[in-house]
Amino acid sequence: MSEQEVYQNFIDWLGKTWWGLPDSEQLLPMIKARYTAEEAKFLTGFPFSGRSLEELADFKSMALDQLGPYLDDLSQKGILFRKESDNTVRYSLNDSYFVFFRSAFWPGLDDEDSQRMAPHVNKYYFDGFYDQYVTAHAKGLRALPINQTIEDTRQILPYEDVVKVLDNFEYFSVSACPCRHRKNLDDDSHTCKKPIGNCLHFDTLGRYCVENGLGREITREETERILKESADAGLVHGISNWKEKPDTICNCCSCCCLWMEAYHKLGHHKSLDASNYRLRIQPRECIGCGLCVKRCPMDALQLKFSADVQNKYNKAPVLDPPLCLGCGVCVHKCPTDSLTLERKDEIEDPPATIREYGMRFMADRKAGVALKRHGSY
Template identity: 25%
Template sequence: MPHLNRHNAYSSLMERLNRFPQGAPPSELLTKILALLFTEKEAKLVGQLPMHPFSPAKAAEIWRVREVEAFRTLEDLAKRALLLDAEHDGEKLYVLPPPMAGFFEFSLMRVRADIDQAALSLLLYQYLNQEQEFISRLFIEGRTRIGRIMVGENEVPPAHITRVYNYERASEVIKEAKKIGVGTCYCRHKMQHLGRACAAPMETCMVFGPVADSLIRHGHARAIDSVKCLDLLQQAREHNLVQFGENVQGGLSFICNCCSCCCEALIAARKFCNVQPVHSTNFIAELTATECSGCGRCIDACPAEAVRLISANAPQHPWLRRCVQDSERCLGCGVCVRVCRSAAITLKPRAERVITPVDSAHRIVLMALEQGKLQHLIWDNRALVSHRAMAAIVGAILKLPPVKQALVRSQLGSHYLQGVIERHAERSSKTCYRY
C-alpha cells in the first residue's frame, strides 16, 4: 500500500506538470527524478497547485491547512528552486515552473548537498537522451518553440546590422535587464557527473528579471551587473558557444551559452533538424566556395553540422578539400563566420523573417493552442484564475492572427472569448478606418 500511495502522489504531480505546454511525459524515469526532488507529501501538495501565480492563502485553501503552514511549505519549496516566488503589490506570490526550462535546470545551477546531483544527472540524461519522448515532445510538438538562437552581433555585416532588432542581440538584452543572475551551466554540470563534460566555461547560465530575483535570493544564482555579464558573454563567444535565449521579444528570462556536445537544444537541433526544433536567427550563413581553403575550422565549430568537407576535385592537388553547406540545417548563429580565416563565409538575411512571440504570455498561449492545452490556462480547475492572469492570457489571444483566433474559439467553445475577440476586431477595424 505505501508503494501505491507513493505512485499516486507522483502520478498526480506528473498530471499537473502535463497541463502546462512544456510538460513531461510520464515514465518510471520521471517518477525517479521527481522522487529525488520532491518528497511524497510535497508531490501530492504540488500536484494540486494552480497554473497561475498564487498566494499562501490560496495554497492554504486548496490544501485545507492553516495559512502559516502553507507559507512554510511554499518557502521551503522556493528555497530549493522548485517554486519561484516574487512580491507583487505587497503580496507574496508563488508559481510552479515547468520542468524545462525550469526546475530541472535550477536543480543543477549550483553545487548542492541537499540532493544527490550525480544520481539526478544520470536519470536526467537517461530521460532526455535515451527515452527521447520528452525531448521530442519539447522540441517538436507544435510550431512555437521554447527558445531561439541569437545571432553573433559582431559577425553580421555592417550593411545588414540594422536588420538585427534589440531583442535579437544578447548584449542589448543584458544591458536592458533590471536584474541579472548567473549560475552553473545545467547541461555541462550534468555531463560532468557522467564524466563527459567539455572544457567550456561552466558559469555561463544567465537569468533575468523575476526569475533571476527568485534564484538569487535563494542562492541558486549569483547577482551580477550588466558590465560583468557582458564580460561573461564575450568569454562565451571566445569559446564559440552559441547564445540560446527564451523565444520572446520582451522580458527574456534566460540566455544559455551552449556548447554543441552537452546542450540539449543543440543536440535536438541536429537530431530533428528536418522539423526545426529550435528557432533559428533571421540570418543564414553563405559560403563562397572559391574563397574556401578547406581547413575545416567551420566544421568543428558549427553546432548544427551544417557544413562538411568534400574533395575539391583538383587533379594537381588531390589532397585539397573544400566545404559545402547544408542551408536547411543552418541556425544562423555566426560561429562559422567567426572562425573562418579566409573570409569565405558571411551572414545574409533570410528570405523570410522568423516570427518571435511578443512576451512569455504570448508564447505560452501559442504553445498551448498548438498542443491542444489552452483550456488548462483559461480554466484552471485547481483554483480560480486571478484577474491579472486572465487578462494576460486574453491579451495574448487578441494578438493572434484571425486564423488562430478561430482555432481558439473552436478548441474552447467559449461564448465569452468569442465576444471579446469580436469586440476587439470591431474596435480594430474602426481604428484602422479612422487612421
C-alpha cells in the same frame, strides 16, 4: 494513503501543466529524487499560477508563520516560483520542464541529490519527455547572432542585437548550464569540457534565481564578458523565443543542449529556431583550415574540393543552408574573414510574447503532425 499513492497523485497533478509528464519507467524514481513524499503530498493540487501567502494559508488551512517558511524552502529548491511585487509575495508550482531540466541543476551542485537525479533526468529526456516537441514549429530558444559576425550592422533587428537586448534589462544573473551539468553528473553519459557558468537570466527570473540560491547576481559588463567567452568557446547564444521580455540567454553546445540533442539524437526537424541571418562564404579568401566545419554545431558545413579555390588544399566550406542557425559561431573564429553573416531576404519574426509562444506550442501539439527534418546532406 501509501507512499506509492502519494507520488502517483502528485504525478497526475504535475502532468496537468502545459508541458505534461509522459509516462516512463524513469518517472517515479526521478520524482522521488526531486520531491520527498511529504512534499509530493503537500504540492498535489497546488496552484500553477501565483497565489498570495494569505490565499494559500486558507487553501491549505495552515498558519501563516508555519506556511511561509515552508514555501520559501520549496522555492529555494526550485520547486515553487516565488515572486514579490507590490509588497505581496506570490507562489506557484513550477512545471515539469522547469523543475527537472532547469532549476534542479542551476546551482551547479555536486551533491547526493543531484547525482541521484541526473541519470534519471537524462534517461527520461530520451524516453518520451521530448517527443511532444517533434510537432512544434517554434522551438523554445532562438539563435542570437554573435554581434561581430554580422556584415552590415545597420541591418540588425532590435530583438537580434545582443547589445539592444541587454538594454531592456535591469537585473542580470548567471547560473550553471543545467544541460552540461546534468550530463557531467551522470557516469553513464559523456563529459563535456565546455564552460558551464554561463546560463544567463534577467529581471524577474534573474531575481528569482539569486533570491533562492539558484544563481548569482552579475553586472551588465560581466554579462557581456560571459557572452564573449561563450562565443570564443564555440557556444551558441540561444535566447527565449519571443520578442517581449525574454528572460534567458543560454549558451549551448551541440552535445548537451536539449534543443541540440533533439535534432542530433531524437531526429527532430530542427534544434533552435534560426536567426534572420545566413552565412556568406567568400571561397577565394579561404585557406582551407576547416575550423568553421569543426565549430559548426549543426554539421551544416563541409570542406569540399574546388578548382577555383587558391589554397594549398584546394578546398573551401560548402553550406547546407536549411541547417544553418545564423548563429555566427563559425564566423567568430575564421582566421581570414572569409565568412560573414548577412540578413536573409525574408524575415521571420518570433512569437511576440511568451503567451503567444505557448499557444502556438499547444496548437502544434494538438495537431500532432511530425515535421520534416531540415538538411539535404
